[in-house]
Amino acid sequence: MLNGKQIVLGVTGGIAVYKAVELVRLLTKAGADVHVIMTRSATEFVGPLTFQTLTANPVHTEIFNLIAEREIGHIALADRADLFIIAPATANVIGKIAGGIADDMLTTTVMATRASVLIAPAMNVNMCTNPIYRENEEKLRRHGYRFVAPVKGMLACGWEGEGKLQDPAIIMEEAVCALTRQDLVGERVLVTAGPTLEEIDPVRFISNHSSGKMGYSIARAARRRGAEVVLVAGPTCLDDPWGIETVHVCSAAEMRDAVMERVAASTVIVKAAAVADYCPKSRAAGKIKKSADAMVLELEKNPDILAEVGRVKGDRVLVGFAAETSDLVENARKKLTGKNLDLVVANDIGQPGAGFNVDTNIAKLLHRDGRVEELPLMGKDEMATIILDRAAGLRKQGMRGEE
Ligand code: PMT
Numbered sequence: 434m435l436n437g438k439q440i441v442l443g444v445t446g447g448i449a450v451y452k453a454v455e456l457v458r459l460l461t462k463a464g465a466d467v468h469v470i471m472t473r474s475a476t477e478f479v480g481p482l483t484f485q486t487l488t489a490n491p492v493h494t495e496i497f498n499l500i501a502e503r504e505i506g507h508i509a510l511a512d513r514a515d516l517f518i519i520a521p522a523t524a525n526v527i528g529k530i531a532g533g534i535a536d537d538m539l540t541t542t543v544m545a546t547r548a549s550v551l552i553a554p555a556m557n558v559n560m561c562t563n564p565i566y567r568e569n570e571e572k573l574r575r576h577g578y579r580f581v582a583p584v585k586g587m588l589a590c591g592w593e594g595e596g597k598l599q600d601p602a603i604i605m606e607e608a609v610c611a612l613t614r615q616d617l618v619g620e621r622v623l624v625t626a627g628p629t630l631e632e633i634d635p636v637r638f639i640s641n642h643s644s645g646k647m648g649y650s651i652a653r654a655a656r657r658r659g660a661e662v663v664l665v666a667g668p669t670c671l672d673d674p675w676g677i678e679t680v681h682v683c684s685a686a687e688m689r690d691a692v693m694e695r696v697a698a699s700t701v702i703v704k705a706a707a708v709a710d711y712c713p714k715s716r717a718a719g720k721i722k723k724s725a726d727a728m729v730l731e732l733e734k735n736p737d738i739l740a741e742v743g744r745v746k747g748d749r750v751l752v753g754f755a756a757e758t759s760d761l762v763e764n765a766r767k768k769l770t771g772k773n774l775d776l777v778v779a780n781d782i783g784q785p786g787a788g789f790n791v792d793t794n795i796a797k798l799l800h801r802d803g804r805v806e807e808l809p810l811m812g813k814d815e816m817a818t819i820i821l822d823r824a825a826g827l828r829k830q831g832m833r834g835e836e
Pocket of ligand 1: 625626627628642643644645646647648685704705706707708709710735736737738739740752753754755756757768780788789790791
């Protein structure tokens with residue numbers, strides 16, 4: 434995800450320094466080359482050796498260290514950064530940067546960098562709400578510095594409130610956003626994911642093996658590219674993705690209502706959910722008791738949400754999925770034309786590594802002009818990026834058509 438990216442991480446003095454260790458682990462695991470600068474007070478909480486061991490790079494602590502300056506000076510460090518993160522960032526360091534003070538290795542390097550700067554503050558609640566701190570933060574935001582707001586909770590100083598360093602996984606997500614091309618800014622992307630669940634009685638239901646992974650990957654990828662995203666999700670075991678409005682539904686009927694309410698406000702709609710085609714004609718109020726040897730369950734058709742969206746889609750880009758075990762292209766093409774779609778992602782779910790409940794997928798993309806693109810086995814995150822590339826291209830084409 435961050436393969437080959439150069440990240441300079443500034444660590445300042447506060448109890449949350451130990452969480453910066455976890456952040457470094459996440460960044461390096463994602464392929465980033467991390468260079469740590471610690472302020473003198475940060476070294477009081479965690480030794481530089483911890484960061485040096487995890488990053489396999491020397492840790493910078495002193496501006497006037499002659500050897501370190503000769504090997505890689507603060508300007509070289511500032512220049513090599515694709516992204517500069519400061520986590521945890523104290524009120525002191527934020528105040529210094531806002532005031533243009535550059536009196537140590539960290540503040541000098543951050544002042545000299547042309548990379549995006551992402552600041553994750555951590556401090557006492559009263560410092561956090563202090564109008565001087567607020568002004569400093571606002572000033573830096575105006576200058577394009579990005580912030581990952583601290584969260585509320587029990588603080589190390591004994592106070593309760595806003596000021597805890599955000600979860601390292603969320604700082605990491607914001608770092609990925611900061612490093613992603615923002616080509617979907619202004620787009621409002623509606624994604625469906627997961628299975629639907631059709632109740633037979635209070636105990637039993639009809640559903641399918643969809644884990645939601647494909648749809649969640651698309652939603653996350655769209656947000657990273659700057660889109661506003663709404664995710665309508667059937668029951669899954671996945672955590673709500675950070676920064677995305679997630680609407681939880683159960684049945685196809687509920688999913689239909691949640692989607693139709695939001696179509697008008699969307700510019701791109703991607704329907705990755707595995708919606709049950711049928712549901713029980715009636716739901717028994719009590720548990721159905723075992724009696725005869727056989728039992729017949731009467732089913733009725735669920736609304737076809739994709740087809741309904743296709744009828745009202747206007748100039749929105751509409752992407753459907755198809756999960757097939759035979760005649761993949763023929764069946765997917767019928768969906769493309771029959772439901773008025775712009776693109777179909779056809780999964781051959783019979784192939785190992787494709788379709789339901791795995792981290793990878795194999796698909797064919799069917800375009801309206803008859804083109805069929807083969808997507809070999811790849812991670813669902815990677816496939817999500819390609820699907821969004823095509824959707825972004827279709828949006829651009831549509832906009833050119835309007836001119
Ligand atoms: O969730 P994962 O474990 O990651 O698995 C991913 C996936 C295999 C579920 C996904 O990639 C996928 O293929 N989703 C569509 C599965 C499906 O229901 O296919 P379908 O051929 O039955 O439906 C075609 C399209 O119509 C889909 O976009 C579906 O969302 C939509 N549909 C179907 C029925 C219905 N009543 N309403 C719909 O909107």
